[in-house]
Amino acid sequence: MSGGTTRLRCCDASGCRSVGSTALIGALEAARDGLGLTAQEVTIQPVGCLRLCGRGPLVAADHANGAMDLFGGVPQELAAHLVREVALSTTVSPPPEASPLAAHWIDPAHPFFSLQKSVVLEGCGRINPESIEEARAEGAYAQFQRCLLELTPVEVREQVKRSGLRGRGGGGYPTGLKWDTVALQPSGPRYVVCNADEGDPGAFMDRSVLESDPHRLLEGLAIAAFAVGACKGYVYVRAEYPLAIERVRLAIRQARREGLLGEGIAGSTFSLSLEVRVGAGAYVCGEETALLHSIQGQRGTPRTRPPYPAQSGLWGAPTLINNVETLAAVPAILREGGDWYAAMGTKGSKGTKVFALSGAVANPGLVEVPMGTSLRTVVEIMGGGVPNGSAIKAVQTGGPSGGCIPAPLLETPVDYESLLELGSMMGSGGLVVMGETTSMPAVARHFMSFSVNESCGKCVPCRAGTVQLLQLLDRVVNHQASPADLDQLDHLCQMVKHTSLCGLGQAAPNPVLSTLRHFRAEYEAACRQPSDCLALTHCELPVP
């Protein structure tokens, strides 16, 4: 932040922690002291996600002259080397080949970084997530205070409506409209809830925001509470994210201490208290009505809608539920204006979207790009394609509720509508790249076994239908299926999709339907007697 000093920003989020970032930070501090340098000369700062998770532990070196270098997979033995190089020289990229750091240097101009547009992730990797001072120095809570002192709830909602922001949890419902619905309910208590139950396998966007910049989320939630007139809010985090839970709890305590939460905030009449609620390992709790039951200490089973939570949610009161990424976009929208946000993206999908890139891809990590960027740009140009240079077969979007998009369709721009047309969905933003060796029926079975495990059991189509679908997929994967089984599979998918109670069941057939649609040949090749499969003439793609 402050120019003129040298700073080493070390990722201290759980991805890098799992590959030794805590020890590396210690080694860097020891190395600095060993070289007789002070913390003023070389600042070693734990920060949030530096994006390229696959190369962790990551260290960003800010030189005194303003240049930046990035290093990945730095072993502790090179700590002294790294401190010396950045403190004593202005190692501007790349280090000479002879340097042991050369193998760890990552080009900050690589498209993985240069094509990103940070809005939600603005503060990720720039501030110490455990320091409210650093967050506030970067502008945290300034927009919340401006709302309290200068804007009316109607004006705040107007900006959110103008921004065109849509729910980032997967549904894509217009955020401003949802806020209006809650705000315009008859007077009485209201609640705000942040859905941080990021359960889709392959998704780690929300975890990164919670661990890297929790104050941005709290500010977004506080602004939402002001806009709808709520004075109590919950952040529902899945128990599988212990570091995220710890940091959000710490952030709430810090904000309360600074008078940014509590009674009569910033001299206004507005009061807000926030509480963290921890899940207990039930994927279905990401569904909003199930999540509300879970917050109330009940089994996380969904219920029929309407009434929608906006009308009748927690304890029967109007309740606003937004996902982490949606709320984290709000402070920037108010700072720059709704029109600024709406200028990014496509006609129906405004702004930016964070994706978690993983699977068979050279550069796994977190990317934030304008809506409408093509999938090919994200997975090939930014992600670097499949590590061994072989071709991409498909990209899975939307987790167990989404589908597999085949390589020939990767030009598809990422927005809500285009992905739905292809039988997939935006989902929360996990993109899992699959190479030629991945069998699509096996992937479909993998997701179905997930859905069987996670079905809450309340409605029959989901509870029993997913089990039947799994058995049919077992037959396919074990080369025991007949063409009639494929018809049955398709038929049963339609039934489960149209008759299940909640989103989990309704979307559970999507991985099967999308792979049947785009990779039917693989299902047919897996039949007991491939010659039985008359439908082979309808193959959309050549048999691999």
Next chain:
Amino acid sequence: MALRTETPQQLDEAKRISHIVRRQSGRADALIEVLHQVQELKGFLPPSALHQVARELRLPLSRVQGVASFYHLFRLEPPTRHRCAVCLGTACYVNGGADLARELEARLGLRLDDPAGNGVWALQHVSCMGACGQAPVLVVDGLMVTRLAVDEPARLAHQLDQAGLPVAPGGVS
């Protein structure tokens, strides 16, 4: 008057459970948080603890039992001394997570998702740890182990040794 048969340790634990309930102000909506803390205290949720929680939160036992059995992370049986979780999320799956699970079954001499395991170790699957950038991953007694070399048997064996996963008597490394 019935004779008290609890051991001093059980009495102490009962007091601690009461303390947990009181810290949540005895609110019924804090049931899940209470169960988390009781499980942290005892390692699992035995029937006696569920009865006590129900009594002190003034909830029917069926409600407490219903919640405890609904959520995957609550254990109703005592856990084995050591535990390993293998991630079968999509990214881990694409990067050989299922092969890794088979390898672990052979090494530890047990079956995936059998809570009894081999008596000392149990292996369960998890659906995503959110560490997809480091796939495939394991959690061994609470510590995450990442980037397992599923395609290189010698390196994988070394990584599993380092993680403290023993080759069970009947197991295969």
